[in-house]
Amino acid sequence: MTSELRFRGSGANPRFSKWLANLKQTGSNILLTGEVPDAVSARASRYLFGSADRRFRVLALTDQTIRNADTRLPTDTSRDAPETWVIDQRSGERSVPATARGFMPDSDTLQTDDAQQLCDEVQAAISFYAEETDGLDPAELRVGVDSLFPLVREDRATTERVLRTLCATVRGVQGMAHYHLRVPDDDDLVTELGDLFDARVELRKRPRRNPEQRWHALDIDAVTPWMEL
Template sequence: MTTELRFRGSGANPRFSEWLAKLKRTGSNILLTGEVPDAVSARASRSLFGREDRRFRVLGLTDQTIRNAATRLPDDASFDDPTTWIIDQRRGERSVPATAQGFTPDSDSLRTDDARQLCDEIQTAISFYDERADGLDPAELRVGVDSLFPLVQEDRAATRHVLGTLCATVRSVHGMAHYHLRVPDDEIVDDLMGLFDARVELRRRPRRNPEQRWYAPEIDAKTPWMEL
């Protein structure tokens, strides 16, 4: 049976703290699930992108229901920052650093709901930042994909295959990536979960702040619900 662990505060379980530290040190891929409003997904994304003096962020957008993509980034970052790389399949647009010319051909148009192309684009961004930084420090690279749902609806088998490749690339540079899938517990989550190091379930209840619950498969544990 999965053990329930404290996430923060007094009495935090040391196994969970050690596991989190390992994710930051070795690289990780985190699946975000739960039927939540766009604002809750954005809040979770800002938290996982984080705020640091030196951080490189890559954001892939596929979900047409997203109202304001900029809300995915923390308030000290923007689409215009040279440390931020945006791949927007919804609109067929990229926002990349000026110094990245030559990494991405201007003639290559972005296609809707194309998991393979999105993976290639994110890997290009990772290669650029790794080269620019002369080797990325652990957790310095942060990747976000919002969301997987259009991709798995288009072709789940292909999406699963390319996600495996992308997850391996993120770990190879000790980065941290999060992938939104706004569905509850169901067979899609079960089918994809083997690719990820952790799962964060999100929920929104009336007259309360959004909440999150972390699952740690490696140590067979989960946290209680806590404020996001």
């Protein structure tokens, strides 16, 4: 049976803490679920992108319902920073470091809902930062994809294949990636895609309450209580 674990605080379960620390050291891919407002998805992204003196962020956008892409980035950075690489399939635009031109994929045009192209673009960004830094340290690279639903709707088989490739690439540089899928956590799609990821974070927003998250630690078959995001 799945066990209930404390996420933070003096009573934190050491088994969960060890599992979380291992994700940061070995690389991880995290699926975000839950039918939540755009602002909650943005807050989750900021939390997972994190703040640090040396961090490299790749943000890939596909979902036309996103109102403000910049809200997904921490307040101490922007899409124009050299440590940030934005791939926006919604508008067909990129925002990349000036020195990254040699790493750009061959295609000049970003196509809407093209999973393979999105993967190629993210891999180009990862290759650039890995070379620029002469090797990334664990958890320095952070990737966010928002969201998977347009890609799955367009071509389910290709999206699943691409996710396997992308997840392996992120783990290969000990990075951390998060992927939004705005459907209920008990949706069949979550079950079918769940094995591709190392963890799942369920989001919810109840009336007159702050957004909350609940982590599903798949390797150790455990789940945290609901806690404020």
